[in-house]
Amino acid sequence: MTGTGSMFTVNSGASLTLTDVVLKGLTTNTTSLVRVDGGTLTMLTGSEITGNRSTDGYSTGTSAGGIGIISGTLNLNGGKIHSNTANDGGGITMNNGTINFTSGEISNNQASSSGGGIYMRGGTLTMSGGLIANNTSNSSIEGGGGVWMYTGGTITAIFNMTGGIIRGNRAINASGRGGGVLVWSGTFTKTGNSIIYGDNEGTNSNTAANAITPGHAVRVNSGRTRNTTAGEGVNLDSGTAANWE
Numbered sequence: 001m002t003g004t005g006s007m008f009t010v011n012s013g014a015s016l017t018l019t020d021v022v023l024k025g026l027t028t029n030t031t032s033l034v035r036v037d038g039g040t041l042t043m044l045t046g047s048e049i050t051g052n053r054s055t056d057g058y059s060t061g062t063s064a065g066g067i068g069i070i071s072g073t074l075n076l077n078g079g080k081i082h083s084n085t086a087n088d089g090g091g092i093t094m095n096n097g098t099i100n101f102t103s104g105e106i107s108n109n110q111a112s113s114s115g116g117g118i119y120m121r122g123g124t125l126t127m128s129g130g131l132i133a134n135n136t137s138n139s140s141i142e143g144g145g146g147v148w149m150y151t152g153g154t155i156t157a158i159f160n161m162t163g164g165i166i167r168g169n170r171a172i173n174a175s176g177r178g179g180g181v182l183v184w185s186g187t188f189t190k191t192g193n194s195i196i197y198g199d200n201e202g203t204n205s206n207t208a209a210n211a212i213t214p215g216h217a218v219r220v221n222s223g224r225t226r227n228t229t230a231g232e233g234v235n236l237d238s239g240t241a242a243n244w245e
Helices: none
Strands: 008-011 015-018 022-024 034-043 048-050 067-082 092-094 098-107 118-120 123-133 147-149 157-167 181-183 187-190 218-220 234-237
Touching (some): 008 015, 157 181
Parallel strands (some): 008 034, 015 034, 118 147, 147 181
C-alpha cells in the first residue's frame, strides 16, 4: 500500500474472503487499513492485516489500525490481525454490526487510548475460539488492553465469550483498568471453556496498572473488578446488578 486511506471497503451486499494474503498498511495513515460498511468480510488461515498506524480519532468505526466496522459482519475463521496502532482500537473498531470469532488471533496491537485489541461502541462480538493476546491500551481514564466495550446511544455492546483465550493484554497507563476486558457499558457473558487470565499467570497474565481498582482480567465500570482468571458462568451487565461468578 502506497497511498493513505483504507485499502478497500466491503460495502452492503458485498462479501469478501481473505486467505493466504498479507495486507500491510502504512506507518502513518489517516484511517483503518480495511473497512466493513454493510458487507461481510471473512478471514481464513494465512490471511494477515498488519502494520497500519491510524492517526484518526474515533469516527463511526473507521479509526482502527486494522479493521474499521461501521456496520456489517466480520468472520474471523483464521488469520491474524496484528501489529497495528490507533488512538482507539488498535486491531478493530466496531460502531455496529457483528464479529464472529472462531479461530485465528488479534495480537500485538496498540491503542494510545482505549481498546488495544478491539474497541466496541456497539454491536455483537461472539467469541467461540481464537486468541486475543499481547495488545495494549494507554488511556488515562479507561483502558481495555484486550477489549473495550461501550453502548453508544441505542446500539448495545454485547460480548458473548463461549471459547477462546484472552491473555497477555495490558492497560499500561497508571489509571488504566481492564487488562483483559473493560466493560465501560454493555453486557459481557462468559461461559464454556473460555479463559481470561489474571495477573499471576506469568507471560499469560492480563494486567492493568491502576493501583486501586485494576480489574486485571475484567473490569466493569459499575465498580466490579476481577483480578484473577474469570471462571465459568460470568454475566456482567454495567446497567444492572450483575452476577460475578
